[in-house]
Amino acid sequence: MIDLSTSYLGMPLKTPIVASASPLSHHPDVIQRLEEAGASAVVMYSLFEEQIIRSSLELDYLLTHGAESFAEALNYLPDHGKYNVGPERYIEQIHELKRKVHIPVIGSLNGVSPGGWIHYARLIEEAGADALELNIYNIPTDPNITGADLEQGYVDLVRNVRAEIKIPLAIKLSPYFSSLPNLAWRLMEAGAQGLVLFNRFYQPDFDLESLEVVPNLQLSTSNDLRLPLRWVALLYGRVPVDLALTSGVHTANDVLKAMMAGAKVAMMASALLKGKPDEVVRAMLMELQTWMTEHEYESITQMQGSMAQRAVAEPSTYERANYMKVLGSYQDAGPTIPDVTLQAGMLYPVD
Template identity: 55%
Template sequence: MNLKTTYLGLDLAHPIVPSASPLSENTDTARRLEDAGAPALVMYSLFEEQILDDQHRLDHFLEHGSHTFAEALTYFPEPDAYASANGEAYLEQIRRLKEHLKIPVIASLNGVSSGGWMSWAEKIEQAGADALELNIFYIPADFDHDPREIEEMYVNDVRAVRERTGLKIAVKIAPFFSSMSYMARRLEEAGADALVMFNRFYEPDFDIEQLQVKPRLKLSQSGDGLLALHWIAILRDHLKIDLAATGGIHDATDIVKALMAGADITMTASALLRRGPEHIQNLVIGLQRWMEEHEYVSVEQMKGSMSYAKVANPSAFERANYMKTLQSYRPERL
């Protein structure tokens, strides 16, 4: 049985990859993932804010110092090249992981504005990462922000990072676009080599006693990724780039569904955080067992077998399903 797949030009032994999470912060934990069979590893993100915070502190320091030592300023590099303690620690972790692991390491850069943080794509490449995941996470709460400008911002981000690195780039996005298909194609045209679908929006909760908004991180459950599943099925045959499914991948059934929709790989974080790095082995065994029982000989054979390639009008198809779902429900107590 052949579980092999390819993603971002990487040959992977199977399609179950640990997604960005704190599991990659610790080298021993990352090695446990590798020992349990992870074919690659996506690192936790380096956030734009972490890099810029350092830069702002340095800006302040430079301005302050310039009153006393004006000539000293000329010795300082351009803002983009400023050292960032957070950034340097991140690069150090890439180097450490590369030194201790044999599997490919996909770094993750998380930002949205156009700016100096993008030059870290270059540094990430120099530090030895095998590919880059660019996570663009933006909550459009500004009433004056035209949606077309927001979409342009996404596209420009990808273009700008594309210009700064030769690494293959996966773009991790949320599903909240007026036209996901249009955006997916534009991101492909801008230079994305893969889409990672989808970012989770960690809705903070209201504390009604303290009248405060409190952060809340709820790990996902099996089946939480149905939205991604449908979008992957819609996009699969209209894009050339790779697709990764993230969100709610907890067992063999979740993996098979994502592959059949057309994903090249599945990514998992919550399941590994809940059950430990070794759980990846169970997922691989589960996938193998499912394939044996259903007489599939390869992952390639499964990939996209349930995509909407043959659906002439996916919008009408989804609308028909939507209507059928609502109309088929029968309340138990009436």
């Protein structure tokens, strides 16, 4: 019998496949089916403090805009007095998920204010979440803010939240740090038990006809696996935290790679959104077992970290030489070198 079990943030899990933060968690019935298919935990969609603030201000605008201006129409919309503009619906959905599934439910939070992070983290804990994932992103646009300032902000945030809640804490990061291992270490010291690699940013596009910047949300593919794969492999064994790999997990092979790099779990969203979520998971787990049987693996834990940088014969393949080699081969094929700085330069503040 093949043992697919793993653990994450101190929680024993039956399989390494976890449903990542996505709109699917709006639908408890879908999560129920995912559980039946073998998903071992679910990360809720993110509670965005920014969205709460915006909803709140919008509602206030609606109820006051044009009011008390004209004798016949002192306002224009009925005031119900009760609205779900705060975290109420999110909290309610955690409750509902906890009632309906037995797998761990991991809350996800994206805050903007120091008070907001702590307040909502507490609420999520009180609602019964088994763990909390902080979905931190802060796209710097101010030339006066240094990378060190930004990183220190992350570390302080994690420390502050850690001090306020008891449930396990994971941090979802972007890949855009000068020294990710250093940051990872400091986050671990600040109280993070897990790191989730990586957040995929909303990358806007240009519409050349309308000359407008337009949102362009694209689902990931297996090609996107490589970036987190490398960083999981680099961090494994260096920073003693649980690593979760997210972005680009679409096949059983992707899960195997994640595990071998050193991830405790492989998180999936795009693949689930593309197909029928439960069928996708079921098929992947079957395939996983088949592969493991064929290759005589007994357990997931057996392979975890087996291809991490520290475990492979040529650790340098993970480092800079790797990058040079790829570019070299690309150039040999003819096309010019792509502008590798473009992607970072294209990051826009999300407002």
